[in-house]
Amino acid sequence: GAVVSQHPSRVICKSGTSVKIECRSLDFQATTMFWYRQFPKQSLMLMATSNEGSKATYEQGVEKDKFLINHASLTLSTLTVTSAHPEDSSFYICSARAGGGFTDTQYFGPGTRLTVL
Amino acid sequence: EDQVTQSPEALRLQEGESSSLNCSYTVSGLRGLFWYRQDPGKGPEFLFTLYSAGEEKEKERLKATLTKKESFLHITAPKPEDSATYLCAVQAPGAAGNKLTFGGGTRVLVKP
Numbered sequence: 001g002a003v004v005s006q007h008p009s010r011v012i013c014k015s016g017t018s019v020k021i022e023c024r025s026l027d028f029q030a031t032t033m034f035w036y037r038q039f040p041k042q043s044l045m046l047m048a049t050s051n052e053g054s055k056a057t058y059e060q061g062v063e064k065d066k067f068l069i070n071h072a073s074l075t076l077s078t079l080t081v082t083s084a085h086p087e088d089s090s091f092y093i094c095s096a097r098a099g100g101g102f103t104d105t106q107y108f109g110p111g112t113r114l115t116v117l
Numbered sequence: 118e119d120q121v122t123q124s125p126e127a128l129r130l131q132e133g134e135s136s137s138l139n140c141s142y143t144v145s146g147l148r149g150l151f152w153y154r155q156d157p158g159k160g161p162e163f164l165f166t167l168y169s170a171g172e173e174k175e176k177e178r179l180k181a182t183l184t185k186k187e188s189f190l191h192i193t194a195p196k197p198e199d200s201a202t203y204l205c206a207v208q209a210p211g212a213a214g215n216k217l218t219f220g221g222g223t224r225v226l227v228k229p
Binding site for chain 2: 002004006032034041042043044046049091093095097104105106107108109110111113
């Protein structure tokens, strides 16, 4: 149980294009999903918290107009990297919180490797 | 501000050589402490949640313990397949969206 998927697993795009990454909770409903970014040999950096049906909450320093997050249903959140540039190349990981309690576990997706040429 | 520090940064073990990883935290109250395992190029895999000092949890060769200031992840008689980065994270009361604060991780390499 508690499986989270991401699509695509890898994407290579040209500078200036937009890329959409999907995050799905496959066997549970997730009122809250989180988007992280991870650079090589570093830990996870939280970008934003996404609640179903409401606007995402972005961490300090994360451009909300560049990283558009939509959480349209209890099983799907999307991250769109708009006008991507080489510095946006990174490993993007989503997680979904199962349940509505304060200490419910976050389950992570397999990640999406974005390379911007 | 919540802080999580993991040590050592890297650990090389021989197969069968038991060891412990440390996760020190500073939070104003603790809702939960989480351990994850991450393999290269993959998302973190949930291992344990600890809620209060004195609590212990086990899974195969792994055992997690918790005090008021730190948590330990003990690896008993490790095998090469235990090689991974182990991440510790804390959740504090009032944390917006119940977000987690992660430590830097400990990279474990178990040699046969």
